[in-house]
Amino acid sequence: MVVGVGDGVRGTHREMSSCFLDEETFCQCCQLFLQHSHSLCDGWSWQQVKGSEEGYLRKTTLGTGRTRCNQDQQGTSSDQHQERTFSLSFHDDDDDDDGAVCCIQEESSSVVQYEYHILYSCSYQTPVLYFRASTLEGRSLCLEEVWDSVHPNYRQRLQHRPWDTITQQEHPLLGQSFFVLHPCRTEEFMKPVLKAALEEHRQVNYIVTWLSVVGPVVGLDVPLSYCTQVPEPPHTPSSSPQPPALGTKPG
Amino acid sequence: MSDNAESLTETQKDEPSTPQQPTEDSGTADEKKKIDVLLKAVGDTPIMKTKKWSVEKGRTVQSLSQFISRFLKMEANEQLFIYVNQSFSPSPDQEVGVLFECFGSDGKLVLHYCKSQAWG
Numbered sequence: 001m002v003v004g005v006g007d008g009v010r011g012t013h014r015e016m017s018s019c020f021l022d023e024e025t026f027c028q029c030c031q032l033f034l035q036h037s038h039s040l041c042d043g044w045s046w047q048q049v050k051g052s053e054e055g056y057l058r059k060t061t062l063g064t065g066r067t068r069c070n071q072d073q074q075g076t077s078s079d080q081h082q083e084r085t086f087s088l089s090f091h092d093d094d095d096d097d098d099g100a101v102c103c104i105q106e107e108s109s110s111v112v113q114y115e116y117h118i119l120y121s122c123s124y125q126t127p128v129l130y131f132r133a134s135t136l137e138g139r140s141l142c143l144e145e146v147w148d149s150v151h152p153n154y155r156q157r158l159q160h161r162p163w164d165t166i167t168q169q170e171h172p173l174l175g176q177s178f179f180v181l182h183p184c185r186t187e188e189f190m191k192p193v194l195k196a197a198l199e200e201h202r203q204v205n206y207i208v209t210w211l212s213v214v215g216p217v218v219g220l221d222v223p224l225s226y227c228t229q230v231p232e233p234p235h236t237p238s239s240s241p242q243p244p245a246l247g248t249k250p251g
Numbered sequence: 252m253s254d255n256a257e258s259l260t261e262t263q264k265d266e267p268s269t270p271q272q273p274t275e276d277s278g279t280a281d282e283k284k285k286i287d288v289l290l291k292a293v294g295d296t297p298i299m300k301t302k303k304w305s306v307e308k309g310r311t312v313q314s315l316s317q318f319i320s321r322f323l324k325m326e327a328n329e330q331l332f333i334y335v336n337q338s339f340s341p342s343p344d345q346e347v348g349v350l351f352e353c354f355g356s357d358g359k360l361v362l363h364y365c366k367s368q369a370w371g
Contacts, residue, residue, distance in 0.1 A: 151343055152313070152343075153312075153313040153316060153317075153343035154330060154343075156327055157327070157328065157329065157330040157368075157369065157370075160327045160328045161328065164370060165370040166370075181370060182370045183370075184370070185367065185368050185369055185370055188367040188368060188369060189332055189365060189367040189369055191294065192293040192294030192296075192365050193293070193334065193337065193338055193365075195294075196293065196337055196363075197337065197338065204338040208338070208339065209338050209339060209340070212339045212340040212341070213332055213340040213369075216340075216342045216343055216344075221342055222342070224335075224339070224341060224345070224349070224350075224353055226339070227335065227336050227338065227339035228336070228353075
């Protein structure tokens with residue numbers, strides 16, 4: 001669509017910038033997201049980093065995961081919903097002193113405590129989902145267990161290249177080890193949605209759309225009401241990291 | 252698989268001007284067990300030749316996603332995403348009947364789908 005050189009460039013400029021998220025818009029989307037979370041008691045909170053303007057969304061929740069049994073669970077288990085394929089008493093009677101060896105390959109469905117953080121990545125210009133996962137006994141899940149806990153809908157894609165999907169990294173703000181869902185291709189699934197919205201002169205809340213896509217992969221449910229009840233942020237005319245267009249400003 | 256009675260049933264409607272007639276419309280006493288779904292491709296994702304489908308209410312998003320993936324013969328490194336309201340990806344465990352109640356209009360549920368490598 002060519003309206004004029006200035007408008008044409010501006011249109012392109014907006015289209016390019018709309019696929020990415022600047023930090024200011026990230027914060028605005030998060031705050032709007034939070035308001036709805038509060039109304040639902042959905043458990044999200046904003047964590048401000050001390051002495052910094054940076055912050056992130058945080059939520060802890062209980063979910064299920066595939067975990068390997070270990071020496072913590074001798075006899076009774078505190079995971080009430082645990083299912084096992086064979087009795088633990090086999091291992092109670094085991095006189096093998098090596099406590100670390102206990103049905104290594106066997107996995108069962110257990111209650112897992114998840115802690116999710118939504119951070120902004122300056123390098124990717126997208127949000128990034130970090131998370132921790134531990135059993136109720138406080139044992140952190142290992143990477144393989146996290147991979148095995150991925151929702152079946154995404155399992156095939158994950159198994160194709162697990163190291164490209166979920167790995168462990170140091171949390172950029174806390175410095176602790178977290179699992180992270182790789183953000184390099186976020187633009188791939190966000191761009192068509194954002195582009196359609198732009199063409200139809202409507203906006204979306206980036207965080208709501210993004211989280212609805214990535215959350216379910218790692219056990220994070222985003223209720224449907226977020227889709228309709230969270231407003232989009234106010235249009236930010238010149239917050240794009242792209243260099244300004246030829247003297248024109250959108251909005 | 253697409254013509255299997257157990258999976259999605261293709262509706263016969265190809266004329267856009269004809270009002271939607273779900274197959275069970277004559278049975279007014281019974282609650283309709285199926286809903287009409289219109290599938291729209293997003294971005295560079297291939298367009299399905301058949302776009303209108305009659306889907307059981309209890310069918311999950313995951314089930315529908317698997318169906319579309321097979322229909323499109325997707326690769327192992329690709330992931331299919333389904334959107335309601337052109338902006339929100341419902342949980343894979345969500346039932347399409349619920350989505351229809353929330354987002355259906357003119358007797359049908361419009362779902363956009365997009366394939367992507369998604370992560371990496």
